Amino acid sequence: MRTLAQPALSSVDELVINWHVTEACNFRCRYCYAQWDKAPDPRELFHDEAASRQLLEQLAAYFSPDNCRNPLRDALAWSSLRLNLAGGEPLLYGLRILWVARQAHSLGMRVSIITNGSLLTRDRIGELAPLLTVLGVSIDTADAAIARDIGRGSRNGSVLDLVELQQGLRFAREINPALHLKLNTVVSALNHREDMSALIGAIGPDRWKVLRMLPSVTDALAVTAEAFERFVDRHRCMGLPMCVEDNHDMSQSYIMIDPQGRFFQNAPTLKGYRYSRPILEVGVGSAFAQIEFEADGFVSRYVADGVGA
Numbered sequence: 001m002r003t004l005a006q007p008a009l010s011s012v013d014e015l016v017i018n019w020h021v022t023e024a025c026n027f028r029c030r031y032c033y034a035q036w037d038k039a040p041d042p043r044e045l046f047h048d049e050a051a052s053r054q055l056l057e058q059l060a061a062y063f064s065p066d067n068c069r070n071p072l073r074d075a076l077a078w079s080s081l082r083l084n085l086a087g088g089e090p091l092l093y094g095l096r097i098l099w100v101a102r103q104a105h106s107l108g109m110r111v112s113i114i115t116n117g118s119l120l121t122r123d124r125i126g127e128l129a130p131l132l133t134v135l136g137v138s139i140d141t142a143d144a145a146i147a148r149d150i151g152r153g154s155r156n157g158s159v160l161d162l163v164e165l166q167q168g169l170r171f172a173r174e175i176n177p178a179l180h181l182k183l184n185t186v187v188s189a190l191n192h193r194e195d196m197s198a199l200i201g202a203i204g205p206d207r208w209k210v211l212r213m214l215p216s217v218t219d220a221l222a223v224t225a226e227a228f229e230r231f232v233d234r235h236r237c238m239g240l241p242m243c244v245e246d247n248h249d250m251s252q253s254y255i256m257i258d259p260q261g262r263f264f265q266n267a268p269t270l271k272g273y274r275y276s277r278p279i280l281e282v283g284v285g286s287a288f289a290q291i292e293f294e295a296d297g298f299v300s301r302y303v304a305d306g307v308g309a
């Protein structure tokens, strides 16, 4: 990890590590790298219990707020560590993700998950919600036709049932009143004209993160800065807990691990990602030294966002 700018020591409540456990997803968003209906990839580390446990133990030790040997501490201080489970769609493998969440929890990490919401059954919510500090759901539109056009639907054409989702999220809050509920919306060429205020207001998240589609993999569906700004302006005075993230804010400001257990990072000049060697081969410290991470970018995003990634 090279901290690109070394500001005075900044401090945050928690450091967030995003583990993209799988590339598989039951949706097929046209702007996404995830692969629709992909069979479980044996190289995806989280299908292997022993390897997953090893990874989690190494992360918990290396990024412990008490580990003075982590060079990131020259740029940043944090008092707790959160593992954010992402995909693909992490709930495609519901029991496995539950196991990972329990392991991380037992190692002293806070745990969060970001899901497309389609597999948030009442049973799954009942098992997961007590383990989570943040539940994130990605919702790009309130309009079923736009959802289908984006690719936010399953093979049979069914899209997220927003009424069921609202019931599920209410249930999650009932069983874990401290749960922080977060919605993510990616603004693209297909939804930038939409008014989502009624839906967001009805769900009542603690945070609504609005992201401009990042052309990491493809330029398809990209929106101009002006169109993105108009979407933001349309929702700004609605009393919604909106936080806005443009492309620049996203570059190198996340700590991300890919399904094969490598750190990876986007870069402003690249269409695609840079990867470290696998963490379990070279160790967390060596792998982390192979990617770039902007601690000050993480801090400003974390402060603006309130709950980080």
Ligand code: SF4
Binding pocket: 025, 026, 027, 028, 029, 032, 033, 034, 087, 088, 089, 116, 138, 152
């Ligand atoms: S739901 Fe998320 S992971 Fe799945 S295809 Fe869409 S953006 Fe990708």
